[in-house]
Amino acid sequence: MNPDIVKERQNASFDVQKLTYILDGGPEKTKRRREISLVLNDPDFDEEDPNFLSRSERYEQAVRKSAQMILKLREYGISDPAEINCYKSVVRGNFHESLGLHYVMFLPTLYSQCDQEQSKKWLPLATSFEVLGTYAQTELGHTHLRGLETTATFDPTTQEFVLNSPTVTSIKWWPGAGKTSNHAVVLAQLYTRGKCHGLHAFIVQLRHMDTHEPLPILVGDIGPKFGFSEVDNGFLKLDHVRIPRENMLMKHVEPDGRYVKPASAKLTYGTMVFIRSLLVGLSALVMAKSCTIAIRYSAVRHQSEIRSEPEPQILDYQTQQYKLFPLLATAYAFSFVGQYMTETYYRISGDINQGDLSELPELHAVSAGLKAFTTWTTNTGIEVCRMSCGGHGYSRSSALPDLYAEFTPTCTYEGENTVMMLQTAYLVKSYRQAKAGEQLRGIMSYLNDMEQRHVRAHPASARPALVDINDLSDLVESYKLRAALVESAAKSIQQELQKRRSHEDAWNNSAIDLVKASDAHCHYMVVKLFTDKLSEIGDPDINLVLTTLAQLYALHGIALNSGDFLQAGLLTVPQMQQIPVRIKELLCLIRPNAVALVDAFDFPDKVLSSVLGRYDGNVYENLFEWARRSPLNATEVHESFHKYLK
Numbered sequence: 001m002n003p004d005i006v007k008e009r010q011n012a013s014f015d016v017q018k019l020t021y022i023l024d025g026g027p028e029k030t031k032r033r034r035e036i037s038l039v040l041n042d043p044d045f046d047e048e049d050p051n052f053l054s055r056s057e058r059y060e061q062a063v064r065k066s067a068q069m070i071l072k073l074r075e076y077g078i079s080d081p082a083e084i085n086c087y088k089s090v091v092r093g094n095f096h097e098s099l100g101l102h103y104v105m106f107l108p109t110l111y112s113q114c115d116q117e118q119s120k121k122w123l124p125l126a127t128s129f130e131v132l133g134t135y136a137q138t139e140l141g142h143t144h145l146r147g148l149e150t151t152a153t154f155d156p157t158t159q160e161f162v163l164n165s166p167t168v169t170s171i172k173w174w175p176g177a178g179k180t181s182n183h184a185v186v187l188a189q190l191y192t193r194g195k196c197h198g199l200h201a202f203i204v205q206l207r208h209m210d211t212h213e214p215l216p217i218l219v220g221d222i223g224p225k226f227g228f229s230e231v232d233n234g235f236l237k238l239d240h241v242r243i244p245r246e247n248m249l250m251k252h253v254e255p256d257g258r259y260v261k262p263a264s265a266k267l268t269y270g271t272m273v274f275i276r277s278l279l280v281g282l283s284a285l286v287m288a289k290s291c292t293i294a295i296r297y298s299a300v301r302h303q304s305e306i307r308s309e310p311e312p313q314i315l316d317y318q319t320q321q322y323k324l325f326p327l328l329a330t331a332y333a334f335s336f337v338g339q340y341m342t343e344t345y346y347r348i349s350g351d352i353n354q355g356d357l358s359e360l361p362e363l364h365a366v367s368a369g370l371k372a373f374t375t376w377t378t379n380t381g382i383e384v385c386r387m388s389c390g391g392h393g394y395s396r397s398s399a400l401p402d403l404y405a406e407f408t409p410t411c412t413y414e415g416e417n418t419v420m421m422l423q424t425a426y427l428v429k430s431y432r433q434a435k436a437g438e439q440l441r442g443i444m445s446y447l448n449d450m451e452q453r454h455v456r457a458h459p460a461s462a463r464p465a466l467v468d469i470n471d472l473s474d475l476v477e478s479y480k481l482r483a484a485l486v487e488s489a490a491k492s493i494q495q496e497l498q499k500r501r502s503h504e505d506a507w508n509n510s511a512i513d514l515v516k517a518s519d520a521h522c523h524y525m526v527v528k529l530f531t532d533k534l535s536e537i538g539d540p541d542i543n544l545v546l547t548t549l550a551q552l553y554a555l556h557g558i559a560l561n562s563g564d565f566l567q568a569g570l571l572t573v574p575q576m577q578q579i580p581v582r583i584k585e586l587l588c589l590i591r592p593n594a595v596a597l598v599d600a601f602d603f604p605d606k607v608l609s610s611v612l613g614r615y616d617g618n619v620y621e622n623l624f625e626w627a628r629r630s631p632l633n634a635t636e637v638h639e640s641f642h643k644y645l646k
């Protein structure tokens, strides 16, 4: 064990194990997660570092691992969805798998949209993996759902739907598992009795069940990408492909072609809401991994000098702390927000299953906004962590390049982040309702007292300072008032309308304000949820260290967005000047606990897969060892010498 890292752990002021329990949701859950993690010792999961393999080899290795995972899940009798998720995230490490989409989109779509008869037919096939599924929605030319071109036309004479991609732009593009899957949930515009009824989901068989040969359908892999090398994102062109009427999910077409309206057309979009909710938790996980790597490495890396003494640990440089500790605070904040998002998703979808759709718009707005907010922040954060590791952060052995390449598409898939932030119609609607005197409930209730507060651009000197920067509840309050930026967005729309612009143009001309309002709303939610969580934590040592992190998270956010807080008169200029001073104090308070705080995330070394983030801190000898395994070192003289240089 590296002596620096030993010393760091001795300095901790709290019980790391107890904090792990809080993050997991209780000691039982930690115990179970650790039991599941023992699978990492299974030699059947031994594999070559994907960084040393070609794309085709990576795909093959990943498929082998996925198949092994399925067999082991059966062998160990793991069937609880949360445990399956935990098991898979442990085994998958930092990479995705081709069968991932079967689990996260195909199966959930079947569970939520099959009727009884369909469940009886499809669920046994899909849960036994005879049917391997993908989710084919996006097209070469469009993502916007109303713009999708693939059609499903009902033919009452044969009781079939005819699926067709009429143009190049209508070819399905990006769905994972182009080579792996034999079935797809295809999203297509439904036509019956000559009328279009919008987007609906259909189960389409793509390949022969025994030979895996494609049916008369063009299906394949779209080629190498920025990352996702294990995943065969695919294309799919349907040329008048016929499927039985029973393959339409939720069965909205009667045998005579009559269309039966669903309770809400948006239920078809349910799987996206599910994944967006999951992505909040994934952001927390990846932020936590990145911080673990960068902070452990910073504790063992010595460089340069502060005084004329031996070289200090780079974690002692104030600038290094300023790069990493706000991200550490973010990882904790997002962990608690992830817990909230999962609970909220299951609570509201439970109500939806009982026929109560009243909270569906809020669930959509919150999941879309938090997905965008947390993935954007994490995406930037991983890169900061990588750079903070200097040159070794650029080596694939650090895992940080892979974490970035695998994570960055979360800002794009399941709804591009700007587009998701623009789903703020809900915010604007709520604002208008509050302004009309309606009492809002839940997370939007802060808009109720807006008329009294009138938060908008004012000279800071004209208003009293509301905030004690050392008081977290005051900070939450000020984020809440800043979130009232939605007022500016709503006003901008109003002004545009007064210029006789159409509603659509008024919306587009206010889009920057709308995204800002959405961002402020999400930021408020994160600060509030982090602060609320503190009241549940009884252990005084842990409460203290997490309070310090929450303060850092809140103050750092204010410093980055100081214009908004000053403009709204929520803070005075002298207070704004105090914030960097307080931030520096908080960095010093966090410093002795930094390694313990990342240890509490409890990532086994094999899950981190990072030489820099090793628990024992023995970085250098293992970097050397890793490099020697590079395929270029397989021979002392590379064949290129004989071919070209000699």
Ligand SMILES: CCCCCCCC/C=C\CCCCCC(=O)SCCNC(=O)CCNC(=O)[C@H](O)C(C)(C)COP(=O)(O)OP(=O)(O)OC[C@H]1O[C@@H](n2cnc3c(N)ncnc32)[C@H](O)[C@@H]1OP(=O)(O)O
Pocket: 085, 089, 096, 100, 101, 104, 135, 137, 138, 143, 144, 145, 146, 147, 176, 266, 269, 270, 272, 273, 275, 278, 279, 281, 282, 285, 360, 361, 364, 412, 413, 414, 415, 416, 419, 423, 425, 426
């Ligand atoms: C630790 C856990 C690990 C888990 C890890 C998971 C990792 C997985 C790894 C890899 C998997 C990769 C998966 C990627 C899969 C995909 O990307 S699938 C494709 C996803 N595509 C999209 O997300 C498309 C984005 N676009 C849209 O969603 C829509 O076009 C839109 C929301 C932007 C607009 O909707 P649209 O219906 O076309 O327009 P409008 O008519 O304007 O909207 C009408 C109203 O409907 C409301 N609404 C929209 N969506 C929903 C919804 N989902 N639920 C409820 N309501 C919705 C919208 O707000 C409008 O409301 P109002 O009329 O009241 O204003």
Ligand SMILES: Cc1cc2nc3c(=O)[nH]c(=O)nc-3n(C[C@H](O)[C@H](O)[C@H](O)COP(=O)(O)OP(=O)(O)OC[C@H]3O[C@@H](n4cnc5c(N)ncnc54)[C@H](O)[C@@H]3O)c2cc1C
Pocket: 101, 135, 136, 137, 138, 139, 141, 142, 143, 144, 173, 174, 175, 176, 228, 233, 409, 412, 413, 414, 415, 416, 417, 418, 419, 422
């Ligand atoms: C790794 C990966 C896996 C994927 N897996 C799947 C899958 O399994 N199944 C599937 O169906 N799809 C999948 N996708 C596709 C993914 O869902 C889409 O790429 C995503 O929804 C974004 O759409 P787009 O690519 O059309 O981007 P665009 O919408 O074309 O975005 C391009 C730019 O236009 C801007 N823009 C677009 N519309 C607006 C607007 N209304 N207002 C303001 N700005 C706008 C965006 O902000 C962005 O800057 C995957 C994508 C990736 C990268």
